[in-house]
Amino acid sequence: MDITLLAFGIAKDIFGASSVTVAVNEASPVSILKEKIELNYPKFKALKSYMVAVNNEYAADDLILSASDEVAIIPPVSGG
Amino acid sequence: MDITLLAFGIAKDIFGASSVTVAVNEASPVSILKEKIELNYPKFKALKSYMVAVNNEYAADDLILSASDEVAIIPPVSGG
Amino acid sequence: MQVQVQLYDNEINVGKCINWVTTSESGGIDIFIGTVRNATKGKTVFKLEFEAYAPMAIKEMHKIADEALSKWNLQKVLIHHRTGALEVGEIPVVIAVSAAHRDAAFDACRYIIDTLKQTVPIWKKEFFEDGEVWVAAHP
């Protein structure tokens, strides 16, 4: 299935776009998505850290994704 | 010598005036002044505490007073 | 309403924020105002840009406000954050908390800004004379 990733901050710079689409198997967990992202965009490994948000909540690595989820890459935040 | 005492807050109510004059011997310390005040105005003993300020500074009991000092009675403060 | 959370791209009106949190049961209000500094680690900054993942940022700010209300005895909690470009001296964030007693207002206000900086998906880019950088992205 295709997952559309929303990107913010430095993630947007790395993708070169404010969203990209990544293909993963049906019912993949967040951890698999992250592996795929780091494979396609090795610069993510140079970040201090990054999180994945699913439907506006920080997601654990074992959360199972579905095609209808809103998925975002959350690089280290720096608001305030 | 005569010491004029400035009074604020509840001290003003006890004196019934915003200043009163108390006579003490030349070169008396603050402690003697306090004894005199409590003798003349026993209600001061019912206060939680009170301080004496001399020339706009909190004064220790052993500070020696002179007739030219500006002396004030400082009941428990409650600003802010 | 005990909580007001807002994210927007024009100037934050601090006076309105203070009025909103003031109640006749309040004895103390603590307000934190973030301001854009002219330097970071010795380098001159002339502009900042804030980007937010808006729906999630609002959700996370509400979570923090609700946590503060559950931890302390508060009257009102306000969190306003700006997005877009800000010059030196401008205000990216205002936190305002009213309470019957000041200790609760101080503790809650500090908790809110500290937590906001850790969890709310907003990103700051600093603009220097010789380039720009997303803050906190790299080790």
Place this chain on the structure above:
Amino acid sequence: MQVQVQLYDNEINVGKCINWVTTSESGGIDIFIGTVRNATKGKTVFKLEFEAYAPMAIKEMHKIADEALSKWNLQKVLIHHRTGALEVGEIPVVIAVSAAHRDAAFDACRYIIDTLKQTVPIWKKEFFEDGEVWVAAHP
């Protein structure tokens, strides 16, 4: 000037206080605003009156501001206190502190209000329906 201490009997303009402490080196400003509550220990308060021993109060407030400047790395420190009669919701005191880093601003602001309440010769009288009392005078 890093310090502004004022004691006066008309309304405190909070906006002006905030503007005064804001500098381009400031990253954070913490402001404490005292407000007149409508009740104390369950009794309805309809008015407060503040009396000050003005020259000493100003001296003590300057001492506190200077202590704060020596303890923390601050940009500016402002202490404004009102005297006279205040209604519920009005503002007897504003403390505003700016600093490059917010921890210093929070710590200093709280230190200043805590110390002011202990040492500055200002007295508050609370007016109830059935009488009036000088606060803190009796055990």
